[in-house]
Amino acid sequence: xxxxxxxxxxxxxxxxxxxxxxxxxxxxxxxxxxxxxxxxxxxxxxxxxxxxxxxxxxxxxxxxxxxxxxxxxxxxxxxxxxxxxxxxxxxxxxxxxxxxxxxxxxxxxxxxxxxxxxxxxxxxxxxxxxxxx
Amino acid sequence: xxxxxxxxxxxxxxxxxxxxxxxxxxxxxxxxxxxxxxxxxxxxxxxxxxxxxxxxxxxxxxxxxxxxxxxxxxxxxxxxxxxxxxxxxxxxxxxxxxxxxxxxxxxxxxxxxxxxxxxxxxxxxxxxxxxxxxxxxxxxxxxxxxxxxxxxxxxxxxxxxxxxxxxxxxxxxxxxxxxxxxxxxxxxxxxxxxxxxxxxxxxxxxxxxxxxxxxxxxxxxxxxxxxxxxxxxxxxxxxxxxxxxxxxxxxxxxxxxxxxxxxxxxxxxxxxxxxxxxxxxxxxxxxxxxxxxxxxxxxxxxxxxxxxxxxxxxxxxxxxxxxxxxxxxxxxxxxxxxxxxxxxxxxxxxxx
Ligand SMILES: [Zn+2]
Numbered sequence: 059x060x061x062x063x064x065x066x067x068x069x070x071x072x073x074x075x076x077x078x079x080x081x082x083x084x085x086x087x088x089x090x091x092x093x094x095x096x097x098x099x100x101x102x103x104x105x106x107x108x109x110x111x112x113x114x115x116x117x118x119x120x121x122x123x124x125x126x127x128x129x130x131x132x133x134x135x136x137x138x139x140x141x142x143x144x145x146x147x148x149x150x151x152x153x154x155x156x157x158x159x160x161x162x163x164x165x166x167x168x169x170x171x172x173x174x175x176x177x178x179x180x181x182x183x184x185x186x187x188x189x190x191x
Numbered sequence: 192x193x194x195x196x197x198x199x200x201x202x203x204x205x206x207x208x209x210x211x212x213x214x215x216x217x218x219x220x221x222x223x224x225x226x227x228x229x230x231x232x233x234x235x236x237x238x239x240x241x242x243x244x245x246x247x248x249x250x251x252x253x254x255x256x257x258x259x260x261x262x263x264x265x266x267x268x269x270x271x272x273x274x275x276x277x278x279x280x281x282x283x284x285x286x287x288x289x290x291x292x293x294x295x296x297x298x299x300x301x302x303x304x305x306x307x308x309x310x311x312x313x314x315x316x317x318x319x320x321x322x323x324x325x326x327x328x329x330x331x332x333x334x335x336x337x338x339x340x341x342x343x344x345x346x347x348x349x350x351x352x353x354x355x356x357x358x359x360x361x362x363x364x365x366x367x368x369x370x371x372x373x374x375x376x377x378x379x380x381x382x383x384x385x386x387x388x389x390x391x392x393x394x395x396x397x398x399x400x401x402x403x404x405x406x407x408x409x410x411x412x413x414x415x416x417x418x419x420x421x422x423x424x425x426x427x428x429x430x431x432x433x434x435x436x437x438x439x440x441x442x443x444x445x446x447x448x449x450x451x452x453x454x455x456x457x458x459x460x461x462x463x464x465x466x467x468x469x470x471x472x473x474x475x476x477x478x479x480x481x482x483x484x485x486x487x488x489x490x491x492x493x494x495x496x497x498x499x500x501x502x503x504x505x506x507x508x509x510x511x512x513x514x515x516x517x518x519x520x521x522x523x524x525x526x527x528x529x530x531x532x533x534x535x536x537x538x539x540x541x542x543x
Contacts, residue, residue: 074291128534142297151205151525167244168248169237180243182285189207
């Protein structure tokens, strides 16, 4: 469980999928970083990620960390977006984990990621859901 | 000044539960409920879906259809709902942040039972008309709950719709011709603070509340605009179940054909603040230039908002730019059993 302060600092990347594009080598970094791992550049422009992609690989977590009890089993995937950027995200709308497959087309949708019980703050972000509607 | 809808969108969760599955648990007579309420199944939000998440997706769909409205030019955003995720902390700020409309805009969450959605539409269009803002967003969204075993459990569903209003004539897909509201104090339905489930005045809910307000509002609207039922290509009413909107429409003189496109409740359930506005998105999805639409909401407590809407020539350019409402309703469904439904809707008491 992250703190409200940390989540708030990350709203641009969590809510709007804002990535950093290196001005030196054009690599797109998500999450954004201060130094480009490719060329060492420190100048970036802001760019929103595309919301379509496919599952590269996935795993299903059945003993989840605190804050995810209602979402078990919890599928996590490495997703490659249409611009080549890869990110780790939860997969949403999965009633049967057996239905998941590598190469599955997905779209990133705005969802609750976790919540601090009944009284605490709700953390929002994106999950990958099967594309096609 | 002509003002109207420059972008519209809906979001319907993928999960469904059939009426039989709920009736089975409570020993109720499913065929009698189906006949009586004309309900077959309803949408159910996932544990990770709420009024905010659905509103963000609906607004993104509206932006996709808006002909390139820059979110930074949105000067106001209102969400009408009776299921805001927080009792204190606005839903609208999260939606505004997610669509990139912050920080120069007005935001507030609205409440008026099932009418809060159309009230947000009214305020948004009025601000544009007054010249206060360039674009304004009105949203109706709910993930409402009925108490286990109560009649409302068969209908309370989840969904959202969003409308971006503007005054650029080349962007308007549906012009707001006129509006009217009819409101009285009528205690037909309520939920007190800290209570999980609403209560209703039982038989009091039909005639003096839903029918009286909806009909007075629709009639007042048509009288004000100098129109009658046959002038409209479509009419949409609030949909607490499958039966009421058809009955109120026919009492007013509308035909089945005028009513059926926006009539989603038999397969969607009652999406409260989302209900009649989602019906409007389904109509806009297939409407033709020049069509006139009557939209009449109803909210317990009680009030009813009406709008006369005229579809423009730009509609056909935007209909395919985001997922259509009927497709969201009919495709990619996940059917739940009652146990999974009870878990998702927080009806199971968890360890502290
Ligand atoms: Zn670089």
